[in-house]
Amino acid sequence: MARRRVRFTFEGDSVTEPVIYLVGQEFDVVTNIRMADVEHDFGWVVLEVDGDHDEIDRALAWVASKGVRVDPVAGDVVES
């Protein structure tokens, strides 16, 4: 079992999609929302995702394919 801390950023149509519910249905992962701020056309959710390492990878790739930006919780780490 592994745990990943991630931040989902929703913009446009992705705000209205039940992505977090669906990822738990489609993949063998457990999501735990820890912080969130969602407006009508924009929002972010910080959550933990528990599951098998490869299953988490697949789940997060699927989330990204839905137009949701997936980032590490601490922001960008690639610096100049």
Next chain:
Amino acid sequence: MTYATCLACRECGREFPLDPLHVCDFCFGPLEVAYDHDGIQSKISRERIESGPRSIWRYRDLLPVDDDFIVDLNVGMTPLLRADRLAEQLGMRELWIKNDTCNPSWSFKDRVVAVASSRARQLGFKTLACASTGNLANSVSAHAARAGMDAIVFIPHDLEAGKVLGSAVYNPTIVAVNGSYDDVNRLCSELADNRQWAFVNINVRPYYAEGSRTLAYEVAEQLGWRAPRQVVAPMASGSLFTKIHKGFQEFQRYGLIEETPVRMIGAQAEGCSPITTAWRNATTNIRPVKPNTIAKSLAIGNPADGYYALKTMKRTDGGATAVTDPEVVAGIRMLAECEGVFAETAGGVTIAGLRQAIANEQIDPDESTVAFITGGGLKTSDAVVDHVTQAIPIEGTLQSFEAAFAEAPQAVGVGG
């Protein structure tokens, strides 16, 4: 002996030991080093600082490292130049340039990496790591070499060879990741959790960030123990910006300088300006962006400390600017031509941002102002190579010289 006592969450205040941690387990807020302020207050003085080494380690009472573990490349105490010619161009009365191009690997990153590498050594790490496209990798590689530590640097696979050289010469392990910047972000965040490596801006980030405060300490000391009334600094993650302000606040708290307000103005390039955009939209919700600017050293689309940079602006009656790439080039040239300082593109952003802030009345041209130049121009020479003076071709004869020189657009005084 360090006066650092613990790591504290910037959001919920929960405390953690001085370990390689960067995120609060409870609320996921960022962790920051906390200090024994009474202990510092009882020891620190202007005289004690002035008698210290001419480097950031003269402020060691304020840094989270014990003396025995310091990795010393003689970082810091870079020049603070009174910039009268540039001030005249901009219609300002008192302008100073903090020239951090003079650090060992030619950027301000040496400050943060000096502290991170020292703390990593104290924590028992044998390997320094980072994900970087330039300045940070250069500094990590240099400090690891100096400390006798291993270095591992992750870069995007398509990074130009010239940008790798400034790291490669120190013989780190360089890993080129076949993927996007986002892929490198995700991979390194995972590795930081799984490997016994000190990723300077991930698992030891709280210590790393503390190094930026030394910029403010030096400016205050070099100004004759006073803070400027206004600051213009570039923003990438936003950490440097917030820590400069914190540095001035600390000197005020310890009675080393008078309590005067310091207005903080942040500068970004339009092609990557998530913090400035949030400021202009009067929101603290920062929307990540895909960077598209020549100011690559500021190209962080999802800034970790953007929220705190916005709070700093608000608290100091400050603001934010965003400038175009042509303005960045003009800023680099203006600084070089007026003051003899060749800055990388981030410096062009700072000077162009200063100009914009004056025009927008965010900066009072009559108040003392410090502009922070954070990296040397040879790192981003591609950005200006087509915009600078070209050589005048002549034959090796006096006649050829006189003919060409008479038509030269910037002929120097004939009698000189």
